[in-house]
Amino acid sequence: xxxxxxxxxxxxxxxxxxxxxxxxxxxxxxxxxxxxxxxxxxxxxxxxxxxxxxxxxxxxxxxxxxxxxxxxxxxxxxxxxxxxxxxxxxxxxxxxxxxxxxxxxxxxxxxxxxxxxxxxxxxxxxxxxxxxxxxxxxxxxxxxxxxxxxxxxxxxxxxxxxxxxxxxxxxxxxxxxxxxxxxxxxxxxxxxxxxxxxxxxxxxxxxxxxxxxxxxxxxxxxxxxxxxxxxxxxxxxxxxxxxxxxxxxxxxxxxxxxxxxxxxxxxxxxxxxxxxxxx
Numbered sequence: 398x399x400x401x402x403x404x405x406x407x408x409x410x411x412x413x414x415x416x417x418x419x420x421x422x423x424x425x426x427x428x429x430x431x432x433x434x435x436x437x438x439x440x441x442x443x444x445x446x447x448x449x450x451x452x453x454x455x456x457x458x459x460x461x462x463x464x465x466x467x468x469x470x471x472x473x474x475x476x477x478x479x480x481x482x483x484x485x486x487x488x489x490x491x492x493x494x495x496x497x498x499x500x501x502x503x504x505x506x507x508x509x510x511x512x513x514x515x516x517x518x519x520x521x522x523x524x525x526x527x528x529x530x531x532x533x534x535x536x537x538x539x540x541x542x543x544x545x546x547x548x549x550x551x552x553x554x555x556x557x558x559x560x561x562x563x564x565x566x567x568x569x570x571x572x573x574x575x576x577x578x579x580x581x582x583x584x585x586x587x588x589x590x591x592x593x594x595x596x597x598x599x600x601x602x603x604x605x606x607x608x609x610x611x612x613x614x615x616x617x618x619x620x621x622x623x624x625x626x627x628x629x630x631x632x633x634x635x636x637x638x639x640x641x642x643x644x645x646x647x648x649x650x651x652x653x654x655x656x657x658x659x660x661x662x663x664x665x666x667x668x669x670x671x672x673x674x675x676x
Contacts, residue, residue, distance in 0.1 A: 420553075420554060420555070420556075420585075420586065420587050420588075420589050420615055421566050421568075421583075421585045421586035421587070422548070422554065422564040422565050422566030422586065423564060423565065423566065424477075424478075424562055424563070424564060425477060425549060425563045425564055425565035426477045426563075427477075427565075428549050428563070428565060429475065429524075429526055429527045429528075430450055430451040430452075430527055430528060430529060430530045431448060431449075431450050431451075431549040431550070431563065431595060431596060432448070432449050432450075432451065432457065432473045432474060432475055433446055433447075433448060433449075433473065433474040433476075433479060433551045433561070433563070434446065434447045434448065434449040434457075434459055434463055434464075434471065434472075434473055434495075434517065434594060435471065435472050435473070435474060435488065435492055436463070436464065436466050436469040436470065436471045436472075437469060437470055437485060437489075438466070438468060438469055438470075439468065439470070441485050441486075441489075444485050444488075445463070445466060445469070446551060446561070446591055447459055447460060447463035447551075447591065447592075447593045447594040447595075448549070448550040448551050448552065448591065448592055448593065448594045448595030448596075448607070449463075449473065449517060449594050449595075450530060450549075450594075450595065450596040450603055450606070451523065451527055451529045451530065452529050452530055452531070452532055452603065452631070452635055452637055453529050453635045453636050453637050454522070454523055454529060454636075455518055455519055455523075455635070455636055456516050456517060456518050456519065456634060456635035456636065456637075457473070457516070457517050457519070457635075458514065458515070458516060458532070458594070458596075458603065458606055458624070458631065458635070459514075459515050459516075459517060459593075459594030459606065460513050460514065460515060460593045460594040460606055460607065460608050460622070461500035461501055461504040461510075461512065461513045461514055461515040462504075462506070462510065462513055462593065462608075463515065463593055463594045464498040464500055464515050464517065465500065465504075465506065470495075471494075471495035471498060471517060472489070472492025472493060472494055472495055473492060473493045473495060473517070473519070474488070474491055474492055474493075475493060475524060475527070476491070477562065477563045478561065478562040478563065479491070479551075479561040479562070480561045480562055482561075493519060493520070493521060494519075494520040494521065495517050495518065495519060495520065496518050496519065496520035497517070497518040498515060498516075498517050498518075499515055499516045499517075499518075499630075499634045500514075500515040501513075501514050501515065501627060501630055502630075508609070509576070509578075509609065509620070510608055510609050511577075512577070512622075512627070513606075513608040513609065513622055514606055514608075514622045514627050514630070514631075515594075516630070516631060516634035516635050518634070530596070530598070530601065530602070530603050531601075531602050531603065532602065532603045532604075532624040532625075532628075532631065532637065533599070533602050533603060533604040533605075533623070533624050533625050534624070534625055534628060534639055535625055536623075536625050536626075537570075537573050537579060537604065537623065537625070539573060541570050541573070541599070542570050542571070542572060542573060543569060543570060544569070544570050544599065545567050545568070545569065546567070546568060546569070546570055546581060546597045546598060546599050546604070547565060547566070547567055547568075547597070547598040548565065548566055548567075548568055548581065548582070548586075548587075548588055548592070548595065548596070548597055548598075548607070549563065549564070549565040549595055549596060549598070550563070550564065550588060550591060550592030550593075550594075550595030550607065551563050551564075551591050551592070551595070552564070552588060552589045552590050552591030552592030552593075552595070553589045553590045553591055553615065554589070556589055556590065556614055556615040556616075560591065566586045567586070568581060568582050568583050568586040568587065569581070569582070569583050569586075570597075570599075571583070571618045574620060577622060577623050577626040577627075578605070578608060578620040578621055578622055578623060579597070579604065579605045579620070579621045579623055580618050580619070580620055580621075581597045581605065581618055581619060581620075581621050582617070582618030582619055583618065587610075587615065587617065587618050587619060588607050588610075588615075588619045589615035590615060592607050592619075593607050593608065593609075594606055594607060595607045597621050603624055604621070604623065604624060604625075605621025605622055605623050605624060606621055606622045606624070607619050607621055608620050608621060608622045
């Protein structure tokens with residue numbers, strides 16, 4: 398679990414199991430569907446930040462431990478760099494409100510953090526400049542190990558040093574875990590504290606959400622929760638749905654060549670009637 402814990406003035410504190418920021422990446426001014434998720438209590442004494450990825454016009458995907466704070470208020474920062482807003486008082490007006498958070502019902506706070514995945518719902522419509530990303534719906538296969546994937550997040554780029562800007566990098570799928578996660582990262586390029594909830598993208602499709610690493614200190618690849626393992630939960634709360642099958646053809650309701658519409662039915666009936674009358 399690698400959410401970033403910020404106190405007044407954005408001073409950094411971390412937990413032993415917190416997730417790391419992207420190490421070996423570069424500042425990312427694109428990828429508008431990847432956003433910062435901020436959460437804070439009523440007294441506004443503490444600020445937790447994670448990363449989230451927008452997957453529908455109404456919702457984003459993140460890690461369940463990022464919203465495991467009862468009574469907190471959550472908001473989303475759409476910009477690429479929040480460093481200009483050095484206190485919660487300055488950042489809060491920049492946050493788009495979150496109307497609901499849904500942690501998976503099987504989520505566990507203890508290692509290996511079973512079902513560490515969550516959906517957040519937006520209170521207001523998304524900016525028109527943001528196009529939601531698709532999620533993977535097929536189980537990964539061994540041939541995927543070694544493929545390039547992009548990782549994106551608002552985490553630290555050096556362990557222990559605060560960061561509030563979005564970074565991205567290309568790294569590798571290291572292994573397919575035996576459970577519901579994919580191991581992603583290399584010794585040179587990996588996620589870190591604050592990248593929790595951020596996506597791993599394979600050909601632009603979200604295949605997993607940053608969940609946890611086996612050690613503290615951002616020294617190892619991270620385990621990403623696979624989206625294909627939680628489709629029913631994601632679709633229920635995000636309003637996503639699988640694409641139509643390849644063999645499902647659109648219906649032509651007029652205009653152009655009509656090969657299966659009303660005119661064909663009428664022609665078939667007329668032909669049948671003609672043949673019947675000739676016998």
